[in-house]
Amino acid sequence: MMKSEKRSITSASAPYIAEGAGIRTVMWTVSACLVPALAWGLAVFGARAILVVATALAGAVLTELAANAIRGKVTVGDGSAFLTGLVIGMSLPPAAPVYVPLCASVFAVAVVKHASGGLGANWMNPAMAGRVFALLSFPAAMSAWIAPATIAEGAGPSFDALSGATPLSVVKTTVSSIGAGAASQEAAASALRSLGGPAALMAVHHYPVTAFDGQLSKWLGGLFGVNVRPGYFDLFFGNTAGSIGEISVFLLLVGAAVLLARKIISWEIPAALLGTFALLTWVFGGVPFATGLFQGDVLFHLFSGGIVFCAFFIATDYVSGPLTRPGKIVFGAGVGLIAFLIRAAGILPEGASVAIIVMNMFVPLIDRFLRPKRTVIAREKTT
Amino acid sequence: MKPLGEIGKGLFKENPILVIMLGLCATLACSTNFSDALGMGLAFSFVIVGSNVVISLVRRLVPGQVRIPVYITVIATLVTVADYVMKAFVPDLSRSLGVFVPLIVVNCIIMGRAEAFASKNGVWRSFLDGLGMGIGFTVVIALIGILRGLMGEGTISLSLLGLKDITVLSDKWYPGVLIFILAPGAFLVIGFLIALHHKIGDLLATAKARKTQSNLRQAATASPTVSGEGASTDDRQ
Numbered sequence: 001m002m003k004s005e006k007r008s009i010t011s012a013s014a015p016y017i018a019e020g021a022g023i024r025t026v027m028w029t030v031s032a033c034l035v036p037a038l039a040w041g042l043a044v045f046g047a048r049a050i051l052v053v054a055t056a057l058a059g060a061v062l063t064e065l066a067a068n069a070i071r072g073k074v075t076v077g078d079g080s081a082f083l084t085g086l087v088i089g090m091s092l093p094p095a096a097p098v099y100v101p102l103c104a105s106v107f108a109v110a111v112v113k114h115a116s117g118g119l120g121a122n123w124m125n126p127a128m129a130g131r132v133f134a135l136l137s138f139p140a141a142m143s144a145w146i147a148p149a150t151i152a153e154g155a156g157p158s159f160d161a162l163s164g165a166t167p168l169s170v171v172k173t174t175v176s177s178i179g180a181g182a183a184s185q186e187a188a189a190s191a192l193r194s195l196g197g198p199a200a201l202m203a204v205h206h207y208p209v210t211a212f213d214g215q216l217s218k219w220l221g222g223l224f225g226v227n228v229r230p231g232y233f234d235l236f237f238g239n240t241a242g243s244i245g246e247i248s249v250f251l252l253l254v255g256a257a258v259l260l261a262r263k264i265i266s267w268e269i270p271a272a273l274l275g276t277f278a279l280l281t282w283v284f285g286g287v288p289f290a291t292g293l294f295q296g297d298v299l300f301h302l303f304s305g306g307i308v309f310c311a312f313f314i315a316t317d318y319v320s321g322p323l324t325r326p327g328k329i330v331f332g333a334g335v336g337l338i339a340f341l342i343r344a345a346g347i348l349p350e351g352a353s354v355a356i357i358v359m360n361m362f363v364p365l366i367d368r369f370l371r372p373k374r375t376v377i378a379r380e381k382t383t
Numbered sequence: 384m385k386p387l388g389e390i391g392k393g394l395f396k397e398n399p400i401l402v403i404m405l406g407l408c409a410t411l412a413c414s415t416n417f418s419d420a421l422g423m424g425l426a427f428s429f430v431i432v433g434s435n436v437v438i439s440l441v442r443r444l445v446p447g448q449v450r451i452p453v454y455i456t457v458i459a460t461l462v463t464v465a466d467y468v469m470k471a472f473v474p475d476l477s478r479s480l481g482v483f484v485p486l487i488v489v490n491c492i493i494m495g496r497a498e499a500f501a502s503k504n505g506v507w508r509s510f511l512d513g514l515g516m517g518i519g520f521t522v523v524i525a526l527i528g529i530l531r532g533l534m535g536e537g538t539i540s541l542s543l544l545g546l547k548d549i550t551v552l553s554d555k556w557y558p559g560v561l562i563f564i565l566a567p568g569a570f571l572v573i574g575f576l577i578a579l580h581h582k583i584g585d586l587l588a589t590a591k592a593r594k595t596q597s598n599l600r601q602a603a604t605a606s607p608t609v610s611g612e613g614a615s616t617d618d619r620q
Contacts (some may be wrong), residue, residue, distance in 0.1 A: 097558070099558060103560065111571070115578075133562055136561060136562040136565060136567065137559075137560040137561045137562040137563075138558060138560075138561065139561070141558070
């Protein structure tokens with residue numbers, strides 16, 4: 001050869017040390033990183049939430065055992081069924097009747113995972129499939145929200161703590177009822193415009209704000225000399241109604257940071273997902289409020305609902321996600337797009353779980369068109 | 384093939400829903416409860432038997448180039464008859480099935496049997512084929528209807544037979560898994576029925592293989608006494 005070859009692959013010399021990051025390690029680490037957010041959810045929602053999560057876990061693990069007995073191969077120890085049950089439990093409303101987590105986790109493990117060939121062969125994310133199964137099967141039970149203990153005590157008389165709606169469902173019902181009740185389109189638009197975005201809408205509805213949030217907002221406003229609308233800190237730290245595990249964005253981010261640092265999840269899917277979602281929300285998020293483009297409330301939408309939970313802990317599932325880095329970015333962006341569309345224009349208040357399942361269907365296509373390049377020795381460019 | 388075999392293949396080996404898997408749209412849409420499913424199955428059976436017979440009768444008169452339009456005309460006529468009869472005598476069922484009765488015209492199984500069977504076989508065999516397909520379709524769609532109604536609402540609807548619905552799982556304690564009334568539930572039920580069908584097929588095949596094997600073995604053990612000692616003396620030593 002005339003020129004020295006540029007080697008793109010280098011390998012260290014022996015000895016090689018196996019780190020042992022097998023299925024078991026991954027599953028149990030992810031489960032452990034979910035614990036802070038789970039503990040918060042259980043603490044503020046109380047006994048009913050504990051029952052939901054325990055049922056989901058028991059349902060998933062027992063179904064795994066039964067499937068193992070039928071298929072003659074014991075895989076219950078790899079932790080995948082435990083993690084599926086945990087994610088299902090955390091994604092359900094705290095006051096859901098017992099049959100909801102049970103049906104969801106039995107469906108997830110028996111039908112989605114084992115009927116398609118066990119872990120590694122399922123094209124759909126089992127936990128999200130279980131959640132969507134419950135959503136389609138028990139629509140009433142899947143909105144059995146309760147207000148967390150932290151806001152129920154400070155709430156005004158107009159707030160019903162037992163059926164405490166989530167911020168997103170308050171927004172959705174208000175916006176759609178104004179749209180349906182107005183005499184003309186212009187009247188509807190002006191009524192919507194006067195709401196002034198989701199955070200102001202919640203204040204109109206006397207959605208409770210904790211003293212903690214009020215003081216923090218006032219302090220931050222004083223620090224920068226601006227008027228900070230209260231409510232965002234409650235959304236961020238989890239003083240709001242919602243699914244058991246999704247409410248505390250802060251604790252979810254703590255868990256996600258551990259997973260990222262240990263390289264159990266990679267940054268592509270969460271970054272693409274949240275980036276697309278935030279960008280679309282900023283550009284088009286004002287449309288439901290008739291305020292035009294570039295008026296969306298990004299922080300409100302990022303901190304409410306299950307988008308952060310899905311981005312870091314569910315969309316990053318190895319089995320039902322794409323393999324390559326460009327593929328992961330496409331996948332994440334797709335989930336962000338669909339989740340945004342459902343929030344902005346759908347009937348459901350939010351649909352991150354549906355978005356993940358829809359994008360799961362595209363994974364074979366993504367992997368087909370965004371294949372890793374064949375390993376050929378890189379030639380130097382002729383100068 | 385014997386007449387019974389011609390009917391039997393529609394029931395199991397070439398079942399229109401579980402094996403041929405054509406025209407699933409009617410199966411998905413009209414199997415939310417037993418009553419609708421049975422009505423759809425009967426309408427379908429009437430049309431496929433009639434179309435098979437008529438197409439088999441005219442098969443030598445129709446030039447190959449225009450056979451598909453002719454099939455569609457024949458099928459559409461029969462479907463219109465079925466549609467009007469249902470509107471006149473079972474209006475509730477007709478309303479419940481809605482557009483899916485006229486859509487039988489373009490049902491792929493009927494077209495498929497016309498093309499693959501009735502245009503190549505005599506009237507009697509085509510009639511039996513249509514009957515078998517009709518029975519196979521009706522039995523399976525009715526089964527899907529029972530399962531979906533049972534899991535989705537806890538009841539078996541018998542309004543087509545003029546009876547009251549049977550409530551198996553009372554809504555006092557059974558919440559009703561609504562997904563089974565929706566399209567995904569139909570896919571799930573059909574998928575598991577197909578799996579069951581495969582399993583039964585495998586079991587039958589192994590049973591048959593075992594039987595032939597044991598027959599062969601019997602023949603082999605019996606043969607020395609019948610055919611004399613000559614051939615088997617070497618084996619014994």
